[in-house]
Amino acid sequence: DWQQRGAATLIETEKNAETGEVRTKIIKKGVTDFKFGRTLGEGSYSTVVAAVDRQTGKEYAIKVLDKRHIIKEKKVKYVNIEKNTLNRLGEHPGIVRLYYTFQDERSLYFVLDFASNGELLSLIKKLGTLDIECTRYYGAQLLDAVEFMHNNGVYHRDLKPENILLDDKMRIKITDFGTAKMIDSLKDSNGKDTDKYPSDIRTSSFVGTAEYVSPELLTEKATGKEADLWAFGCIIYQLIAGRPPFKAGNEYQTFQKIVKLQYSYSPGFPYLARDLIKRVLVLNPKDRYSIEQIKNHPFFEGINWDRKSLWKRPHPRLL
Ligand SMILES: O=C(O)[C@@H]1CCC(=O)N(CCc2ccc(Cl)cc2)[C@H]1c1ccccc1Cl
Numbered sequence: 151d152w153q154q155r156g157a158a159t160l161i162e163t164e165k166n167a168e169t170g171e172v173r174t175k176i177i178k179k180g181v182t183d184f185k186f187g188r189t190l191g192e193g194s195y196s197t198v199v200a201a202v203d204r205q206t207g208k209e210y211a212i213k214v215l216d217k218r219h220i221i222k223e224k225k226v227k228y229v230n231i232e233k234n235t236l237n238r239l240g241e242h243p244g245i246v247r248l249y250y251t252f253q254d255e256r257s258l259y260f261v262l263d264f265a266s267n268g269e270l271l272s273l274i275k276k277l278g279t280l281d282i283e284c285t286r287y288y289g290a291q292l293l294d295a296v297e298f299m300h301n302n303g304v305y306h307r308d309l310k311p312e313n314i315l316l317d318d319k320m321r322i323k324i325t326d327f328g329t330a331k332m333i334d335s336l337k338d339s340n341g342k343d344t345d346k347y348p349s350d351i352r353t354s355s356f357v358g359t360a361e362y363v364s365p366e367l368l369t370e371k372a373t374g375k376e377a378d379l380w381a382f383g384c385i386i387y388q389l390i391a392g393r394p395p396f397k398a399g400n401e402y403q404t405f406q407k408i409v410k411l412q413y414s415y416s417p418g419f420p421y422l423a424r425d426l427i428k429r430v431l432v433l434n435p436k437d438r439y440s441i442e443q444i445k446n447h448p449f450f451e452g453i454n455w456d457r458k459s460l461w462k463r464p465h466p467r468l469l
Pocket of ligand 1: 216221226229230258259
């Protein structure tokens with residue numbers, strides 16, 4: 151079995167059936183252990199490159215960050231946030247897994263799952279629209295992954311179809327946790343239980359991507375886990391409509407539409423989906439549907455939320 155202790159190394163333990171002897175192997179990886187291939191994506195602070203582990207032949211996506219650039223742009227804390235949140239989230243089918251981290255004099259390396267079918271955004275653009283069956287399938291997976299994140303004290307804060315990848319079985323994998331918010335354990339430094347992090351922790355400073363930003367972030371400079379559910383509502387709308395609910399000529403106009411809740415449906419937009427979206431795209435985060443309420447909404451009728459079935463069932467035919 152594999153435990154993850156700090157992403158830098160993987161500890162592999164093997165129990166010998168006869169003698170019962172346990173053998174532990176520390177696996178440290180470095181740049182030379184991988185054969186780097188094509189560039190998968192370029193971010194403002196990172197480049198993601200396809201790579202193959204020379205020993206095992208397994209394919210990974212390696213996120214390479216240039217240290218000088220990170221330091222110059224004062225983004226070091228985001229690097230640590232990404233590493234710590236991914237380490238904390240460990241293993242969930244809907245979240246990109248961090249296997250190793252290592253560095254050389256110039257760069258930092260994050261060895262991540264390789265999601266071979268690219269971004270959900272590309273699928274939406276290719277299909278133009280997803281039917282109800284597909285929207286329910288992806289919506290349920292997204293909700294299960296967000297619930298897992300929240301239960302582990304992590305708010306993503308920049309959920310959008312570009313950050314939702316598709317693996318070889320066309321299942322989702324959420325990525326890009328550099329802007330996540332980690333709610334530290336409810337024990338403060340001397341281990342005393344405190345409620346210093348009430349569930350609706352208020353943070354400021356960071357803004358996500360205009361079309362998916364929650365109204366509370368724009369009006370009160372405050373976000374909590376409800377902001378991820380606002381983004382969820384925008385993504386469900388976009389899966390069906392082919393575009394996000396709030397989109398204008400520039401960011402400022404987009405923000406205006408959000409705080410005024412200015413969005414509309416194209417004719418033929420399914421009524422069951424409208425009803426769900428209406429209860430999620432609510433300006434006051436306290437009145438916004440919770441994960442539990444969304445799960446129980448008729449839109450998701452018939453979805454078996456048990457994790458195994460949710461992630462094992464094949465994806466519906468993509469029209
Ligand atoms: O936290 C860790 O796992 C190690 C600890 C030792 C270490 O030196 N680093 C790199 C720290 C760091 C972060 C940002 C820059 Cl720009 C430079 C160095 C950390 C690191 C190594 C590789 C990849 C990411 C990180 Cl944060």
